[in-house]
Amino acid sequence: MVKFLIHRPIAVTMAFLAFLLIGIATTVQIPVSLMPDIDIPVISIRVPSNEMPARQLENSVVKQIRSVLKEVNHIEEMKSETRDGTAWIELRFKHGTSIDLASIEVNEKVDKAMNYLPREMKRPEVIRASASDIPVFYLMVNKKQELITGNKEEFLQLSNFTSQVIRKRLEQLPEVALVDMSGLQYPEIKITPHAAYLPNGTFTISQLEQELNNNNIDLGNLLIRDGQYQYNIRFNTRLRDVSEIAEIPVNLNGKVVSLSEIADVSLQPQKPQGNIKINSESAISLAVIKQSDAKMADLKDELSELVGYFKEDYPELEFTITRDQSKLLEYSINNLGQSLLIGGMLAFLILFVFLRERKAPWLIGISIPVSLLLSLFFFYLFKLSINIISLSGLILGVGMMIDNSIIVIDNITQYRDRHFTLSRACEVGTNEVIRPLISSVLTTCAVFIPLIFMKGMAGALFFDQAIAVTIGLSISLLVSITLLPTLYRLFYSKAKQEKQKRRKDPGYYRWYEHGLKVVLRNQAATIVFVILLLAGAAVLARMLTTSRFPEVSQDEMVLKIDWNEPLTLEENNKRVNELMASLTTKPLYFIEEAGKQQYLLNSGEDAGTTENKLIVKAESPAGLSKMIKEFSTYFAGNFPAADFSFAEADNLFNLAFGKSDAPLIARFSHFNPGNKNYLDELSSLLADLDKNYHNSLQSKLITRQLILLETDPEKLMFYEVDNDELYREVKSAFNVNTVFTINNNNMFVPVSIGNSYQSVYQIIQNIQVRNQNNEEIPLSGLVKVNSGSGLKSIVAGKENEYFPVEFEINPGDFKTVSADIKTIAANHSSFDLTFRGSILSNRAMLTELLMIIGVSLLLLYFILAAQFESFVLPVIVLLEVPIDLFGAFLALKLFGVGINIMSAIGIIVMAGIIINDSILKIDTMNKLHDSGYSLIRSVMEAGHRRLKPIIMTSLTTILAMLPFLFQKGMGAELQQPLALAIIGGMLLGTLVSLYFIPMMYYLLRKKTGTL
Structure with missing residues (x-):
């Protein structure tokens, strides 16, 4: 085949040019995203119930739903959290589960659970998580500082304008799927009866409700026939605005008066359950969610242009784009591209230095972009996107692409x-290396196959990397054995054809041959040294920390605060302002999400007015670290009872893999969590844990105080007071008595009856309830006022309700700490104990990775045994892998990196790359020995022939990885452990391939005579 192709350079060149044109045409159609387009195996269920306290909601509703959901297939983890008036359940499924089918099954189970729930209960919402759910931008809209007057109606107008104008203009962009909003203020029509009329019995709340309902009637349509015609007649007396409500006629002791004469009727903002502020200024947040097939760059350009128009059209408003996910993508992709360019240029320089020819490096310079463009064409065919995972696979492939080209060019040059x-x-020269090159490509691709079978999202994500490497290597092999020899002949065809003098070998050849002779003469010492390296690798493996993923530097974080006091929303905001004012390291901006948020796609729990979520953007990761320390110091000194935690800002990476757990989580399950002593027992348990682990204990007992109004049935019967009438009066007193809702300017506005009382004490003392004899009975004589407390949040899982206690400990202390916790738990016999946490999950991950490495080595053995037709030679080659682990582990230890998925993948990749050198060397030694060379001469000659390509291939691979060590951003930092493992393993592996493998070949062949 090679002989046929090299004599048809025009046909070969035109064929590749045709594919290149197709590749260039398809590159613009390949989607660019931060992460691969994969299903997120998470489904959330939101359970709304505004009237139930947490304990009642857990026992009567959430427990029933959880029980039914246990029947759903492939659930890996279930977690629910119940609060007053709301609950949410999160289902995380096993990787590979069809989320479409799982979503259907979950909905069916929720429908089934409705049979066991209270009749007035609304159907729970089932929310399917998706990568497209993460907003790519947040647009904050607020009044400029100098225009804020403190008028309540001003922000109400801003809310209406943002919802009706700004949101609709954003959703007109073709790249935008949805604009989700929070921080809006909604209006309500408040009717507050004058104090002079209610106490004297002139009229009651029930009479007022009746008058309102009588004047808000819609009888629908009547179809009336008149001869040959028929007409629709509509009877409509519905109220439309506040002025019509104020003019409603009311019968006041036989006298007809308007409602405005006996009550204040006003349009005012509803009492907010939460708000949003940016840099302490009230704002409205618009979360921009892109279409799944839209390009991030196009959306960013369109949004930036539109925001520019907003600033010109509405100069009194301030528009700020925050939490820009496109910057993360752009930064990561640019850094990876820069690493690709720098690595390629360094490798190109290496070729000039070693080949000492002007033309040969340019051949490789042609083969790399050709291979890359053809690889992108196959990306398009396999429907892969360009993301930080697939792009890193291509960068890995570039080093191996250069290796294939070097081997072919160097072998042709040797024959010349x-x-x-x-x-x-x-x-x-080309035919001689085709078989070992195919074997090398197969072995490298084979190490990636087990990665696909990793559990969880890691296996799904790194499928892209495996496919990218496989495509890159396969294309590179095709280019190396077809295009390269053709171009080589074309480049050198005009050179002088006289016999070439054998070039003088560089000095490093003599150093190598001297070193190889020393190794062959001291075989026992060499074996002892290798055993020491293996022992060192085992020691380093125990010293390295294990984690799920490498740490990625962040300049943005989330601070979650629960003040653990029954605060109002205003006091919550005030405390946050004081907190931010105390910082010496100022953020670029901070966004405050206090209380309950209004986002439609908010699948998490609903916060109360005592909670706050701060999104803080720092100038640098170092600045963020300083702020975290200042936050911790401030809370310890000013609010020691407050519960606070730090978390990473939401992005696609966090959504895909889930938030990281605490190192150790002790789950305490009580046999009867509903009894009255539960909180006391829990408090006693936490106090005992705090004595032993005060510094590492991260959990606090968060409770909420309750005021219980209990009606006295005997007094209600004695005074002939109707329960409904009492309930109606109390609701009005607490400003929650909504009569109906009107449609005003495409907005639903509730009409409610309230009063001006400021405290519970005033309500109890001043409210009068009319009985069936038209007598006014004081509310204080009908109800008992008690106080109580309960858990603010009730957490449960598959094993039912439990209380999680988090510990921040080192992995090495797990055995001691867990034993102590078991001892403490044994003294509290009401509790059962189970353990979770990142330490346990990391151990499971490490076990899985060891199995994957074992499977990879087994696959390599099968491929090598098939190539060499020997059971012994593959063992010689694979001996290199455990030795090289010392270099990989040492590099990780020196740079302070532990064992994680990325470093483990680096080790697997290194194993696939480094044995390629040994494969070529053993193949050459076999051919030389079979052709009549003596054993020692075949070993020395093979070493001489393969020295330059081994050094060049190792250096080019190492240099392709080197830029990762100095780049920043998620893309580069995610790949740094992988690069370190490859660089450390390759440095040691090159020496092993040059010296130890020939020695083992010589030793075994000399003793057995044949392999």
Whole structure:
């Protein structure tokens, strides 16, 4: 085949040019995203119930739903959290589960659970998590500082304007799927009866409700026939605005008056359950969610242009784009691209230094972009996107692409040096390395196959990397054995054809041959040294920390605060302002999400007015670390009872893999969590844990105080007071008595009856309830006022309700700490104990990775045994892998990196790359020995022939990885452990391939005579 192709350079060149044009055309159609387009195996269920306290909601509703959901297939983890008036359940499924089918099954189970729930209960909402759910931008809209007057109606107008104008203009962009909003203020029509009329019995709340309902009637349509015609007649007396409500006629002791004469009727903002502020200024947040097939760059350009128009059209408003996910993508992709360019240029320089020819490096310079463009064409065919995972796979492939080209060019050059004609050198030199090159490509691809079978999202994500490497290597192999020899003959065809003098070998050849002789003469010492390296690798493995993923530097974080006091929303905001004012390291901006948020796609729990979520953007990761320390110091000194935690800002990476757990989580399950002593027992348990682990204990007992109004049935019967009438009066007193809702300017506005009382004490003392005899009975004589407390949040899982206690400990202390916790738990016999946490999950991950490495080595053995037709030679090659682990572990230890998924993948990749050198060397030694060379001469000659390509291939791979060590951003930092493992393993592996493998070949072949 090679002989046929090298004599048809025009046909070969045109064929590749045609594919290149197709590749260039398809590159613009390949989607660019931060992460691969995969299903997130998470489904959330939101359970709304505004009237139930947490304990009642847990026992009567959430427990029933959880029980039914246990029947859903492939659930890996279930977690629910119940609060007053709301609950949410999160289901995380096993990787590979069809989320479409799982969503249908979950909905069916929720429908089934409705049979066991209270009749007035609304159907729970089932929310399917998706990568497209993460907003790519947040647009904050607020009044400029100098225009804020403190008028309540001003922000109400801003809310209406943002919802009706700004949101709709954003959703007109073709790249935008949805604009989700929070921080809006909604209006309500408040009717507050004058104090002079209610106490004297002139009229009651029930009479007022009746008058309102009588004047808000819609009888629908009547169809009336008149001869041959028929007409629709509509009877409509519905109220439309506040002025019509104020003019409602009311019968006041036989006298007809308007409602405005006996009550204040006003349009005012509803009492907010939460708000949003940016840099302490009230704002409205618009979360921009892109279409799944839209390009991030196009959306960013369109949004930036539109925001520019907003600033011109509405100069009194301030528009700020925050939490820009496109910057993360752009930064990561640019850094990876820069690493690709720098690595390629360094490798190119290496070729000039070692080949000492002007033309040969340019051949490789042609083969790399050709291979890359053809690889992108196959990306399009396999429907892969360009993301930080697939792009890193391509960068790995670039080093191996160069390796294949170096081996082919160097082998052709060696045959030319041995006085072969140009055509014959191209033919024989290429044919000789085709078989070992195919074997090398297969072994490298084989190490990636087990990665696909990793559990969880890691296996799904790194499928892209495996496919990218496989595509890159396969294309590179095709280019190396077809295009390269053709271009080599074309480049050198005009060179002088006289016999070439054998070039003088560089000095490093003599150093190598001297070193190889020393190793062959001291085989026992060499074996002992290798055993020491294996022991060192085992020691380093125990010293390295394990984690799920490498730490990625962040300049943005989330601070979650629960003040653990029954605060109002205003006091919550005030405390946050004081907190931010105390910082010496100022953020670029901070966004405050206090209380309950209004986002439609908010699948998490609903916060109360005592909670706050701060999104803080720092100038640098170092600045963020300083702020975290200042926050911790401030809370310890000013609010020691407050519960606070730090978390990473939401992005696609966090959504895909889930938030990281605490190192150790002790789950305490009580046999009867509903009894009255539960909180006391829990408090006693936490106090005992705090004595032993005060510094590492991260959990606090968060409770909420309750005021219980209990009606006295005997007094209600004695005074002939109707329960409904009492309930109606109390609701009005607490400003929650909504009569109906009107449609005003495309907005639903509730109409409610309230009063001006400021405290519970005033309500109890001043409210009068009219009985069936038209007598006014004081509320204080009908109800008992008690106080109580309960858990603010009730957490449960598959094993039912439990209380999680988090510990921040080192992995090495797990055995001691867990034993102590078991001892403490044994003294509290009401509790059962189970353990969770990142330490346990990381151990499971490490076990899985060891199995994957074992499977990879087994696959490599099968491929090598098939190539060499030997059971012994593959063992010699694979001996290199455990030795090289010392280099990989040492590099990780020196740079302070532990064992994680990325470093483990680096080790697997290194194993696939480094044995390629040994494969070529053993293949050459076999051919030389079979052709009549003595054993020692075949070992020395093979070492001489393969020295330059081994050094060049190792250096090019190492240099392709080197830029990762100095780049920043998620893309580069995610790949740094992988690069360190490859660089450390390759440095040691090169020496092993040059010295130890030939020695083992010589030793075994000398003793057995045949392999």
